[in-house]
Amino acid sequence: MGLPTLLERRLVIVTGKGGVGKSTVTAALALLAARAGKRVLVCEVNAQERIAPLLGAPPSGYATRQARPGVHTVNVTPAEAMREYGLQVLHFRTIYEAVFENRVVRRFLRMIPSLPELVMLGKILNEVRAEEHERPRWDLVLVDAPATGHAVQLLRVPSALVGTVPAGPLRRDAEWMEELLVDPDRTAVALVTLPEEMPVNEAIELDGQVRGELGMLRGALFVNAMPDTRFSPEEAVRLAPLAAAAPPLGPAARAGRLYAIHAEQASRHLARARAALDLPTCVLPLLAVPEWGLSAVEAIAAAIAAAPPGSAP
Ligand SMILES: Nc1ncnc2c1ncn2[C@@H]1O[C@H](COP(=O)(O)OP(=O)(O)OP(=O)(O)O)[C@@H](O)[C@H]1O
Ligand SMILES: [Mg+2]
Structure with a gap:
């Protein structure tokens, strides 16, 4: 039997260049998993909250809130995660307050550069292993x-700590965290890119880091905002001489030509990404919508459902 599909894993980490559609793809995957009957938690990492609003719900902040049936969201921040971690490890609020809220200790903690990442990742991974009524609290995080x-900086923290800190509670935490991240049965990374020069370059580089340095499984590649093919190559050629015509034909022909060039370049970058990454790929359409929100996310979810990663192109 092969590896479980993307949404059958317990933890899916969605990343890629800034602005390529990570939050959109994450929200769409959450809708699909919930529709398949899964209890889903979506974690944002110290972000300007996007997921709950994209799902048509108010921001959840650090509290875990239901955004849609089957989908909860949380925005993990270092300060709150640190507080939770402190309370969990030290158990007693008074001790927590005496230790963590002591000015000297706080200055010391700030000197451990990866501590915010560690506690945020710890909060997220704890949700993956959390149980309620003797079953996992979430089917999918x-x-x-x-x-x-x-993202690489965040995901690298456990392995970096395993290699540097002496045996003890911090090292034990880092060990189980690393174990979960590199387990291909439970965890996968989903890469998102646009069919453009720089995002594809960055996805290729990121893919190398995920495979190499992080040793994590890449489960899928989402190529987002792919323009559809409106003109055949012959039609695109015939648009050129029309560009000089009087309005509205001339401007329409120029707009058509621009679109045809964009679509042609996009398909080259898509082909380049497919060839370089060799991953189950899902191509998502460029949508013409004035307001990016739940209906756009639903359309993206429908596109993923129609041709999920790894189905024939
Ligand atoms: N398929 C698409 N078609 C058209 N526009 C899109 C598409 N996907 C995303 N966008 C546009 O790109 C914007 C950014 O998308 P999104 O917030 O999902 O990206 P992101 O990678 O999470 O960004 P950030 O790096 O800022 O977190 C959206 O608000 C929307 O305007
Ligand atoms: Mg985002």
Whole structure:
């Protein structure tokens, strides 16, 4: 039997270059998983909250809130995660307050550069292993991860700590966290890109880091905002001489030509991404919608459902 499909895993981390559609793809995956009967938690990482609004719900902040049936959201921040971690490890609020809210200790904690990442990741991974009534609290935890470099920085913290800190509670935490991240049965990374020069370059580089340095499984590639093919190559050629015609034909022909060139370039970048990444790929349409919200996310979810990663192109 092969590996479980993307949404059958317990933890899916969605990342890619800034602005390529990570939050949109995450929200769409959450809708699809919930529709399949899963209890889903979507975590944002210290973000300007996007997921709940994209699902048509008010922002959840650090509290875990239901955004839609089957989908909860939470925005994980370092301060709140630190507080939760402190309370969990030290158990007693008074001790927490004496230790963590002591000015000297706080200055010391700020000197450990990866501590915010550790506690935020710890909060997220704890949700993956949390149980309620003797079953997992969530069937699927989706992470709307930060863009490329910051995502790698976040995901690298456990392995970096395993290699540097002495045996003890911090090292034990780092160990189980790393174990979960590199387990291909439970965890996968989904890469998102646009069919454009720089986002594809960045996705290729990121893919190398996920495979190499992080040793994590890449489960899928989403190529977002793909323009459809409106003109055959012959038609595109015939648009050129029309560009000089009087309005409205001339401007319409120029707009058509621009679109045809964009679509042609996009298909080259898509082909380049497919060839370089060799991943189950899902191509999502460029949508013409004035307001980016739930209906756009629903349309993207429908496109994923119609041709999920790995189905024939
Ligand atoms: N398929 C699409 N068609 C048209 N526009 C899109 C598409 N996907 C995303 N967009 C546009 O791109 C914007 C950014 O999308 P989104 O917030 O999902 O990206 P992101 O990668 O999460 O960005 P950030 O790096 O800022 O978190 C959306 O608000 C929308 O305007
Ligand atoms: Mg986002």
